[in-house]
Amino acid sequence: MPVPQSLTPIGTMCAEFGVTPRTLRFYEAKELIAPVRDGQRRLYTRRCRARLKLILQGRRFGFSLEEIRQLLDLYDIGDQQVTQMTRTCELARERLRAMEGQRDELTAAIAELKERLAEGERLLAERRGAAAPATVRELT
Amino acid sequence: MPVPQSLTPIGTMCAEFGVTPRTLRFYEAKELIAPVRDGQRRLYTRRCRARLKLILQGRRFGFSLEEIRQLLDLYDIGDQQVTQMTRTCELARERLRAMEGQRDELTAAIAELKERLAEGERLLAERRGAAAPATVRELT
DNA sequence: CACACTATAACGATGCGTGAGAGTGG
DNA sequence: TCCACTCTCACGCATCGTTATAGTGT
Numbered sequence: 001m002p003v004p005q006s007l008t009p010i011g012t013m014c015a016e017f018g019v020t021p022r023t024l025r026f027y028e029a030k031e032l033i034a035p036v037r038d039g040q041r042r043l044y045t046r047r048c049r050a051r052l053k054l055i056l057q058g059r060r061f062g063f064s065l066e067e068i069r070q071l072l073d074l075y076d077i078g079d080q081q082v083t084q085m086t087r088t089c090e091l092a093r094e095r096l097r098a099m100e101g102q103r104d105e106l107t108a109a110i111a112e113l114k115e116r117l118a119e120g121e122r123l124l125a126e127r128r129g130a131a132a133p134a135t136v137r138e139l140t
Numbered sequence: 141m142p143v144p145q146s147l148t149p150i151g152t153m154c155a156e157f158g159v160t161p162r163t164l165r166f167y168e169a170k171e172l173i174a175p176v177r178d179g180q181r182r183l184y185t186r187r188c189r190a191r192l193k194l195i196l197q198g199r200r201f202g203f204s205l206e207e208i209r210q211l212l213d214l215y216d217i218g219d220q221q222v223t224q225m226t227r228t229c230e231l232a233r234e235r236l237r238a239m240e241g242q243r244d245e246l247t248a249a250i251a252e253l254k255e256r257l258a259e260g261e262r263l264l265a266e267r268r269g270a271a272a273p274a275t276v277r278e279l280t
Numbered sequence: 281c282a283c284a285c286t287a288t289a290a291c292g293a294t295g296c297g298t299g300a301g302a303g304t305g306g
Numbered sequence: 307t308c309c310a311c312t313c314t315c316a317c318g319c320a321t322c323g324t325t326a327t328a329g330t331g332t
Contacts, residue, residue: 011311021312026296040303040313061253065295085264092257096250103246105200110239113201117232124225151285161286166322180287180329205320 007036007043017052027055032069061095062102146186147176153184157192167195172209201235202242 010021024042027033033051035042044052051072058068071091074084150161164182167173173191175182184192191212198208211231214224 009312020297022296022298025313030295042312059295060249062249082264082267085260085267089257089260089264092253092260096253096257099246099250099253103243103250106239106243106246109200109202110236110243113232113236113239117229117236120225120229120232124222124229127222127225149285150287160323162322162324165287170321182286 006046006049007038008045008049010035010042010044013044013049013052016049017056019052019056024052027052027065030065030069032065032072061092062099063091063095067091146189147178147183148185148189150175150182150184153189153192156189157196159192159196164192167192167205170205170209172205172212201232202239203231203235207231 008016010024013019013024014021024033024035024044028035028042032055033044033048035044035048037043054072055065055068058071059065063071071088074087077084148156150164153159153164154161164173164175164184168175168182172195173184173188175184175188177183194212195205195208198211199205203211211228214227217224
């Protein structure tokens with residue numbers, strides 16, 4: 001029997017996953033996915049789709065493409081499911097901590113920017129229609 | 141009277157602000173700061189320090205260097221304080237919304253990754269010492 | 281002489297965007 | 307003939323890190 005009718009051209013893949021052709025070719029160059037060829041044209045298999053799905057998830061989690069590649073390689077080796085999953089979980093825990101750190105920094109930065117913004121607008125309000133601007137120029 | 145003794149060489153600046161020489165030179169190439177010269181060597185003025193401080197704050201808030209440059213230019217023009225501050229506040233509000241969006245996405249991603257991680261570790265626990273791994277391989 | 285500090289130049293990494301120019305199928 | 311889709315270069319962007327190589331001052 002022939003290939004299970006999941007040989008998708010690049011345009012269709014892009015529509016399916018909301019990415020550009022450039023992105024898919026880029027991932028291929030980085031050896032994250034390996035579509036088969038019909039002459040020059042790429043045809044994406046079921047396997048490609050599964051991997052792309054994992055790739056996009058990984059990116060949402062902030063993994064770099066290189067980290068993702070390593071995770072995908074783990075799946076490919078697949079010596080022992082346990083080894084692979086253990087490693088994946090380790091990386092996930094690290095990522096999680098990094099993300100929580102980022103979130104905290106971001107939250108702090110948001111609070112600070114809010115404060116400054118409030119002060120800025122307070123100054124603006126009192127200056128609009130007021131006298132000569134005092135000395136606020138030690139900045140530049 | 142001579143310059144108010146704030147002519148700092150690059151190494152000292154780097155120590156003060158926790159950046160690398162490369163970074164300062166890069167900012168100079170991008171016209172964000174303009175140290176004076178003693179022959180070849182750069183000497184950073186009080187003005188440079190003030191601007192660098194703003195730059196680093198801006199970066200913590202996620203402004204791009206280009207946005208920061210425009211904000212610094214606004215300060216330099218300084219036609220009317222009001223005009224300038226108004227613009228700055230506008231940009232800050234935009235940034236703030238972007239940051240809150242980021243934070244929300246990040247929060248969601250963290251929650252999702254936590255879930256997956258929990259499930260992964262649950263699977264690991266039940267497999268460690270169990271029978272043959274079922275079919276979990278439709279992934280790759 | 282050595283050692284610390286500085287300088288320029290230029291390539292590398294990340295994750296693609298954005299053409300240019302050409303081919304292929306309907 | 308034309309349109310839509312695809313292909314392969316290959317440069318550009320942002321933000322520096324990282325050598326490599328050389329000069330200068332103490």
